């Protein structure tokens with residue numbers, strides 16, 4: 001199987017862009033002739049851990065290495081290098097711990113490393129995704145690491161360092177990869193593009209690099225997919241990804257946080273989005289992480305609104321409007337000025353009254369009615385989270401005959417509850433719980449004590465919310 005990602009697998013240390021903190025000490029050790037007995041490479045996927053392990057293996061065994069003042073590279077042409085490159089060297093063993101994680105695999109390994117290398121200078125054992133090993137296998141590996149042989153070198157790699165036992169870690173020299181910066185990914189991409197004769201617009205190159213989220217492999221795979229269709233343009237990248245790049249998401253998020261509807265519409269219009277649901281999901285994730293530490297309640301609201309928006313956008317005839325309205329609903333509540341102002345202007349019949357503090361407390365409401373009201377709020381929260389979230393911030397203030405007097409803080413809350421579809425939903429619920437003939441009378445009381453909205457997640461929304469934060473395979 002040949003792909004750009006494998007064609008452009010780095011062959012020498014110098015090809016490992018942006019990983020000087022790993023490459024330099026390895027080269028120093030090679031120059032000194034004292035390579036670490038066990039090396040543990042750790043970092044995110046697609047950063048070049050496996051490539052480093054293979055280059056290191058060749059550098060160790062190379063018969064004609066290129067050594068300079070501060071660099072040490074395998075020649076990649078001698079018999080040793082070629083046998084490793086062709087994966088025919090018996091002395092170099094590469095194990096994927098994801099599929100060979102048991103004790104027997106490691107026992108076989110132990111027997112193997114008991115002997116000196118047959119042809120090459122070193123016996124090199126590369127264990128990829130080492131954190132996947134079973135406990136027994138780790139114990140067996142530890143014993144092997146505790147009895148080092150001068151001619152055996154272990155190179156372990158993991159994306160999840162915390163799952164590697166401390167006993168193993170302490171036996172290894174640890175090298176951490178830094179997430180590839182956009183600039184270094186751009187370098188790698190333009191090098192591959194030149195060699196493959198793929199033409200790419202500079203802006204598209206930046207966009208591709210940004211969307212690869214720090215992974216060279218992802219970036220090269222995207223380049224390959226797009227390059228096969230001719231010149232890579234910003235539009236073709238957008239089309240391929242379906243969602244705007246991180247910077248565009250950040251731009252939308254900024255407009256949301258500033259409650260700036262004008263720039264929000266502009267950013268969205270320029271973003272040429274095709275997969276609106278995915279865009280909303282990315283936005284939800286982005287804003288959630290930006291908000292959760294400072295304002296967890298608002299972060300929770302963002303998840304709820306975003307989840308609902310993403311579900312809606314999937315089948316909506318006008319998904320761009322769903323995106324826009326989701327963004328507006330994600331704005332910080334105290335700054336949602338534009339919408340309520342417009343609605344208030346068209347709703348002069350909703351009375352807005354400032355009540356003295358002592359009048360704010362609910363009047364003696366019969367306990368059974370109060371219980372039924374609480375039941376109503378709970379059921380609406382479960383069945384219609386968005387209406388429920390508004391309702392949960394209201395207060396049943398008093399009852400008179402068959403009228404429920406409900407105080408809300410904002411006029412637009414009253415409007416929302418007193419209009420379809422909420423009106424009918426509430427009406428049906430009232431008939432079911434209170435009986436025929438009951439009515440709700442809303443009053444807007446700006447100094448209503450602020451209460452934290454209680455939101456109930458319906459199981460469907462909860463599952464979707466979880467899905468947003470579960471990285472897809």
Ligand SMILES: [Zn+2]
Nearest residue numbers: 062075078081
């Ligand atoms: Zn060589």
